[in-house]
Amino acid sequence: MIPSRALVAFLLGLLISGCASLPGHVERIESTALSNTDETRLAKAVRPGTSAHPGKSGIHPLPVAEDAFAARIVLTQLADRSLDLQYYIWHGDTTGQLLWEAIWKAAERGVRVRLLLDDANTGGLDPTLAALDAHPNIEIRLFNPFANRGFRAGDFATDFARVNRRMHNKSFTADNQVSIVGGRNVGDEYYGANMEVGFQDLDVMAIGPVVREVSREFDLFWNSASAYPAASMLPPADSDSAARLREKWDQVHKSPEAQRYIEAVRQTPLLRQLAGNQVDFEWTTARVIHDNPAKVLDRTDRKDLQMLPLLTEALGKPQNELDLVSPYFVPGQGGTKTLTTLARNGIKVRVLTNSMSATDVSPVHAGYSKYRKELLQSGVTLYELKPGIAVPPPDRDDDKSRGLPGSGSRASSAASLHAKTFAVDRNRIFVGSFNLDPRSAHLNTEMGVIIDSPALAGRLAQQLDMAIPKAAYQVRLKPDGGMEWIDRTPQGETIHTTEPGSGALKRGWINFLEILPIEWML
Template identity: 45%
Template structure:
């Protein structure tokens, strides 16, 4: 959250934000306030959201888009804005395809890409649920690729401005009330305990002490320099055969080239018949194959876990090592918030401790064939080598969280 707020607050010309879920909670409000501040100082703000989780937020989004420097568009929108369920029922074949991408880009110079949506549970601000996740903070030529991908989605034929989707008309009185609500939210947030935690965080202290000026390791951060490439599905992915540049095809090719060790960290893991066969083949030819996923108690999608269970025995018999995250894994005194339930949400793949892929892609059929996905493949052995299972697994989840906090990837 600190990283995102800093990018937004320092942006000078443009901000592009693309997310599957954007909640109207504390973290959503923080980012919205920062985006409006940026727009007020002349920064062009473009917000692209998947429509599935935003249909009920039309009025607020339309009011936000009234700002002359803010544009809001919706991916694959439901034509029925007042009867969402009926719209899903009669348009399910089309509306089943969703945009799962997650990125934030400032000035075409810096991007944050990874697994997080915008919501309290993704940023250690929820009292009942905490998702362990992973992002990459990027600069260099790969940001140009992220920006180009955003433009492809922004201009796709099934992406529409939020104002064109709804018959909601925001009157001047409603706009004034919206402005008052914003100012109240700003006032309330100023004394919010979560904002206080951000202000007093080690991350903010480090980033404001000019450690970004060089690549020397700091007390809290180390910047990794290497080659990075964006893998992104096309916005018109639905109902088409798999193509070589799709994320699933790029990952499949990279998996086949693994020589010694292959690590998958995926909250929703349903490898399918062909995927399970490939993992078994890798294991049988001597590759150490490790999968870290959620246990039944930790998952937030029971149906996905049911699909994963069908492959567990086959993978174990083939020599694949499986680890499952428990919801109470972290010790209470080490938890970031004291949450009653922790869940894995990071989507990360490590190839031979040489290359690391981080993005929105889950190892399940929906990510492969239905949702659009994106992620970044980084060639950086020092960074990739940090992600390994070499300790008792009860520490892996906490280690994953620490690695997110302490490490960033920069590509030049």
């Protein structure tokens, strides 16, 4: 049979594009976070709190989607000297464009902007990134970039071992005075602007000493060998590129969807609290932990480059309880052994992850499902978030412990868990980008903050006590050794004997994926 012309063209394109390579010599001008920011507006705003709590960091959780976006916009507007932004994903949708416009306006008034983006999800954005990078006060670097800008499959075909490793970190720092760290990327699904798809996520806003740690982490990645100046990878912007950006932003502001979202953000109490310097911070000790950026270039799985041992040490050995929230939960044999040993020794271990019908990555669910029975047999409690469930946040003047971690204010038809948070003994809690899976442990780089906070850790435990059993299926063993899913609703309990909301075809696909040797990639 003669191959189709489309196949021939594809193979020819793959062959040609596979010849592309990264620049051999790249000039990287080293830069670090600005330290002389004590007279900025943000420094003056946080000074009363930091002065009254020497050595402590102020932590404010951002579980509500619109609050998380409002915080970033306000920090961008208030920044006087610098913005350091590090993200795995930055979409060119409504919220992505609004944030780009905000940092452009900051740059126009003299703010130095450093934007470090992982290159895995920048497809189609090269003209926008080049136009932003052309601004004299904006510098963009692409982490572990694709040599083939138009046909990325070429890199996967010829340089898979490298491009399979990504920078999954997320941080946002203004004037080296205020940072936001957590699970949210930049895109409508993370900030409640998409009614079709929505992620339930969690960030924390921090002030005090921990901000300097976030800045050191950013500098380490910014100056690393894997961070390529955008100008070394992208075609130069033309003379009309800035005008096209402004035209695009004007179009965004005119769209009814953006207008509704902007108004919703304006109505968030957090926006008023930020404007009036009335944000309620918890003052405690906090520390940043992160992978070494050299991890993406390493092929030996060196533990000294990895964050997981630091995370385990920082959280400490549980004495009573371990609560884990991970949208992509693939414990593997080692993790399963650790959790089952804890449970058999009397430690209360609870896990919240996505159900088959809620997950956005089927292979990950296949990687998780093969360990369910072993976990359940040892006494681990498993909850799987129901599809489309976005528990409305409680009254903003009330205790937020009744909402899910990362609750959005509006439900979407395909809501999915995206928060990554772990708590030990209702005393210490981690919030960051790390998933409990092999990819986070061995392939991607990650970061997060460990917080000594009975209030925040206790809130997660209360959610697992009260809200989550109603918003998630509880997986349970049957007397015959099979599994069942308990669906608790106001009308009572329903017991499912197969994965709820899934058809035979999807279950068969998951069963097939379980036998493939792909767990190391998940």
